[in-house]
Amino acid sequence: MARVADVVSETARAKSLLLDPPDWAGHLAGQHVDVRLTADDGYQAQRSYSIASAPEDEHLQLTIERIEDGEVSPYLTDDLHPGDELELRGPIGGYFVWRESLGGPVLLVAGGSGVVPLRAILRHHRAAKSDIPVRLVYSARTQADLLYREELESFDTVITLTREEWSGHTGRVGRDLLEEAAWPLADHPLVYVCGPTGFVEGVADALVAIGHAANRIRTERFGPA
Amino acid sequence: MIELDGNAIGGELYDVFGMDMTGVMGVCTYCGAHAPVAEAVVYMRGPGTVARCRACHELHMVLVTIRDVTCVDISGLAALEMQ
Numbered sequence: 021m022a023r024v025a026d027v028v029s030e031t032a033r034a035k036s037l038l039l040d041p042p043d044w045a046g047h048l049a050g051q052h053v054d055v056r057l058t059a060d061d062g063y064q065a066q067r068s069y070s071i072a073s074a075p076e077d078e079h080l081q082l083t084i085e086r087i088e089d090g091e092v093s094p095y096l097t098d099d100l101h102p103g104d105e106l107e108l109r110g111p112i113g114g115y116f117v118w119r120e121s122l123g124g125p126v127l128l129v130a131g132g133s134g135v136v137p138l139r140a141i142l143r144h145h146r147a148a149k150s151d152i153p154v155r156l157v158y159s160a161r162t163q164a165d166l167l168y169r170e171e172l173e174s175f176d177t178v179i180t181l182t183r184e185e186w187s188g189h190t191g192r193v194g195r196d197l198l199e200e201a202a203w204p205l206a207d208h209p210l211v212y213v214c215g216p217t218g219f220v221e222g223v224a225d226a227l228v229a230i231g232h233a234a235n236r237i238r239t240e241r242f243g244p245a
Numbered sequence: 246m247i248e249l250d251g252n253a254i255g256g257e258l259y260d261v262f263g264m265d266m267t268g269v270m271g272v273c274t275y276c277g278a279h280a281p282v283a284e285a286v287v288y289m290r291g292p293g294t295v296a297r298c299r300a301c302h303e304l305h306m307v308l309v310t311i312r313d314v315t316c317v318d319i320s321g322l323a324a325l326e327m328q
Contacts, residue, residue, distance in 0.1 A: 109256050115268040243248070
């Protein structure tokens with residue numbers, strides 16, 4: 021059981037849980053945990069959440085977007101308080117992870133809360149003082165939906181909004197934006213794509229269409245948008 | 246049905262195999278495609294968890310857990326190649 025050290029609002033719909041799991045052996049940037057809730061009658065519900073913090077950070081951080089009719093997320097965002105405990109399994113996953121030995125240059129492509137594990141990669145990259153080039157392309161609905169906005173501005177980040185006109189890029193992440201933001205193909209970039217299933221399919225197809233090697237594209241899907 | 250990928254069953258597979266399986270290369274029995282387990286098409290909301298080939302959509306794995314015992318059918322995978 022992990023103790024909740026703090027709960028922080030990220031946007032109107034998303035909160036971060038800062039956790040202290042006992043005997044945590046550390047994680048790799050990009051991994052997730054399974055959170056299991058057990059009701060008084062023994063009914064259990066389990067969901068996977070990406071880890072938002074770098075291995076070097078003090079607390080294990082999860083960022084949870086509230087899904088209105090969700091079985092798990094409303095409890096995590098509304099009912100958990102510092103001092104409460106949460107059942108975790110993990111860290112999980114050895115595929116959708118980045119560590120310096122994997123090289124780069126690295127392109128991270130996020131749709132919505134798919135930015136969470138990619139933010140862990142950015143934080144780890146900075147903490148490890150890596151000089152491998154890394155860039156984030158982040159698609160969100162509106163400015164109000166942007167997670168970690170201030171922090172991401174300190175990285176090489178390209179933001180596009182799909183439901184709001186603003187001074188920056190607008191529209192979906194398509195071939196044009198990827199061609200503009202991606203590293204030269206000759207450098208064999210390593211690409212991580214995380215988001216809703218449809219977003220990931222679209223971006224992965226566009227990357228292959230502009231010449232990226234399929235085996236240099238790692239994907240993680242978390243269901244419908 | 247909500248469509249996920251093999252990353253989502255990393256925890257379940259860890260419990261069964263005792264190691265991370267998401268980065269292991271699976272070979273499809275039906276079409277011969279090689280792909281990491283993380284790239285399989287996964288459906289989790291049925292009575293069991295189903296993983297299908299992203300190339301030909303044939304069945305790779307079925308996992309069913311009853312009373313804490315998980316049964317795994319991986320007959321749709323001709324091989325699991327550790328890197």
